[in-house]
Every structure is written in structure tokens, then in C-alpha cells.
Amino acid sequence: MRFTKVLVLASVMMGSAVWTSVSADGEAVYNSGCLACHMPGVAGAPKLGDKDAWAARIAQGIEVMYENAIQGFQGQTGMMPAKGGFVHLSDDDVKAAVDYMVSQSQ
Numbered sequence: 001m002r003f004t005k006v007l008v009l010a011s012v013m014m015g016s017a018v019w020t021s022v023s024a025d026g027e028a029v030y031n032s033g034c035l036a037c038h039m040p041g042v043a044g045a046p047k048l049g050d051k052d053a054w055a056a057r058i059a060q061g062i063e064v065m066y067e068n069a070i071q072g073f074q075g076q077t078g079m080m081p082a083k084g085g086f087v088h089l090s091d092d093d094v095k096a097a098v099d100y101m102v103s104q105s106q
Helices: 026-038 051-059 062-071 091-103
Strands: 004-011 017-024
Touching: 026 091, 051 062, 051 091, 062 091
Parallel strands: none
Antiparallel strands: 004 017
């Protein structure tokens, strides 16, 4: 299983917050935020498991999907903000989430 870093909010003294790193896989990254758009289909996001919605995206190749997810993309059917709006995610986190979503949507 491929593991990557995902950033999660952790409380520290005085009630302030910092981002700290823990190990997670693509499913955990997806569950940490991607599902907000990819579960209901917000802004044209292909729903997890919707093979028809994912088919054309998958056909473009994984590298294109990574680039669009990391850098953002405006398409005919919707838009993808860079890193889904979660700028604290590493590129590897985003790639792991894409891998997970593709594996669940083929």
C-alpha cells in the first residue's frame, strides 16, 4: 500500500493550531477533504465510483489527472481548484488521492 503524508490540524498550548504531518494513504487524503466535492458532485466534480464521469478523465492518462488536480483546471463541465483548495497538501498527497479515486471509479 502506498503511504504519503497528509496534513492534519493539531491543537497546541494556548489554543493555537498548527499543521502537523502524519502518515496516510489516498483514501485518508480523500476522506480529509476531497469528498466534500467528489461525493455530491460540486462544481462538476466527478463523483467517486461514477465510471461514466471518470472514463474520459482516466483516458487522458494519470499524469494529466495529477497535473489538473495539483495545479487546478477549468473544463467545460466544471472546475477543479488547485489541490482542491487544500493548499497544505503535498503533491504526493494529491496524487495518492487521485490514485484512490481512479481505483474506485474504473
